[in-house]
Amino acid sequence: MAGDIFPAREAIALMDEVDLSPPIEVPLIPASAFPENISREEREFLRAEIARLKKERNALILAHNYMPPDVQDVADAIGDSLYLAQQGTASDADVLCEAAVLFMNQILAIMARPHQKVLAPSLEALCSLAAHADVNKIRAWKREHSDGVVISYVNTYVDVKAESDYCCASANSAKVIKYVIEHEPGRPILFLPDVYLGFYAAKLLEKMGEPLDRLFLMMGACHVHDRIKPHHVEEQRRLHPGAAAVIHPECGCTSACMRQIASGMVPEEMMQFRSTQGMIKFVRETPEQTVIVATEIGNIHPMSKAAPEKKLIPANPEAVCAFMKQNTLRGVYESLRDLKYEITVDRDLAERARKPIERMLSIV
Numbered sequence: 001m002a003g004d005i006f007p008a009r010e011a012i013a014l015m016d017e018v019d020l021s022p023p024i025e026v027p028l029i030p031a032s033a034f035p036e037n038i039s040r041e042e043r044e045f046l047r048a049e050i051a052r053l054k055k056e057r058n059a060l061i062l063a064h065n066y067m068p069p070d071v072q073d074v075a076d077a078i079g080d081s082l083y084l085a086q087q088g089t090a091s092d093a094d095v096l097c098e099a100a101v102l103f104m105n106q107i108l109a110i111m112a113r114p115h116q117k118v119l120a121p122s123l124e125a126l127c128s129l130a131a132h133a134d135v136n137k138i139r140a141w142k143r144e145h146s147d148g149v150v151i152s153y154v155n156t157y158v159d160v161k162a163e164s165d166y167c168c169a170s171a172n173s174a175k176v177i178k179y180v181i182e183h184e185p186g187r188p189i190l191f192l193p194d195v196y197l198g199f200y201a202a203k204l205l206e207k208m209g210e211p212l213d214r215l216f217l218m219m220g221a222c223h224v225h226d227r228i229k230p231h232h233v234e235e236q237r238r239l240h241p242g243a244a245a246v247i248h249p250e251c252g253c254t255s256a257c258m259r260q261i262a263s264g265m266v267p268e269e270m271m272q273f274r275s276t277q278g279m280i281k282f283v284r285e286t287p288e289q290t291v292i293v294a295t296e297i298g299n300i301h302p303m304s305k306a307a308p309e310k311k312l313i314p315a316n317p318e319a320v321c322a323f324m325k326q327n328t329l330r331g332v333y334e335s336l337r338d339l340k341y342e343i344t345v346d347r348d349l350a351e352r353a354r355k356p357i358e359r360m361l362s363i364v
């Protein structure tokens with residue numbers, strides 16, 4: 001079942017059979033997350049107030065790529081989880097207001113300097129993938145594999161990071177996995193919680209001539225990316241012949257698309273796997289004018305800014321993260337106005353989670 005840990009071969013065989021639906025309730029998207037529901041007067045008021053409060057509070061506003069466009073437009077830094085962690089930890093601002101989801105806010109709270117406050121505009125911004133990572137199952141695996149190494153994906157909460165040796169984001173997952181393979185020879189590796197990204201890790205292991213027996217995977221997934229299935233990509237490729245496709249490796253279509261490339265059905269240059277940030281770079285650099293984009297649709301906003309001349313086609317237009325969309329322009333304003341919601345973490349857990357996070361920030 002979801003959240004269980006299996007040897008990689010078994011996990012890959014089960015990947016398409018296990019119910020990976022979200023283990024937590026997915027909230028409704030507030031109407032104000034859609035820019036068309038905010039009047040011009042209100043938007044202007046909120047933008048002006050945010051700019052005023054930002055100065056007054058000496059605040060830095062960070063926004064994830066999946067944020068509603070009007071939230072991205074008031075941010076000082078926009079990017080994926082790794083980029084936001086880098087920007088937040090490098091900043092000396094008194095207030096770090098991060099429009100993202102809780103696991104990212106926790107990273108800033110763990111790494112923050114004593115004078116800094118970390119604020120989240122919404123406490124409803126959770127993550128279905130992070131919710132799959134059951135810390136008790138990780139502890140049980142560690143008891144069975146006393147020499148094991150745990151690599152947790154950035155989409156995990158502080159208690160899971162505290163049990164991990166390494167942490168990685170989509171932008172540096174390949175580098176971290178390679179690092180562990182080279183620097184921790186022979187040791188069993190548990191990669192969690194995303195089984196699709198785990199499949200990607202397995203491919204890497206095979207490429208490096210390492211036995212797959214070393215690798216264990218957790219059966220977890222993001223319900224938004226899991227919803228992007230092979231038939232979505234195939235249908236868009238049929239409708240847009242000649243279009244390139246760029247895919248986030250958390251997607252439910254990852255293994256099928258990788259197999260299509262391996263079998264020669266699709267030329268590698270026409271179908272690439274990239275991190276959230278890497279997808280933007282791909283769209284900017286590819287010579288193709290039409291690109292099929294397999295990820296959360298919010299990422300299309302920064303992509304269109306980076307390459308306004310390109311035609312971007314969402315593989316599945318319903319791939320919308322309702323957790324991310326709990327952050328609204330009004331929410332950012334109220335967060336700065338009332339200094340809410342302050343994110344704090346248990347000191348002991350934070351101490352233990354710091355090392356894998358530092359490793360994630362340094363292996364880039």
Ligand code: SF4
Pocket residue numbers: 101126127128129130155222223224225296321322323324
């Ligand atoms: S898109 Fe998926 S992985 Fe990202 S925050 Fe939403 S539920 Fe979590």
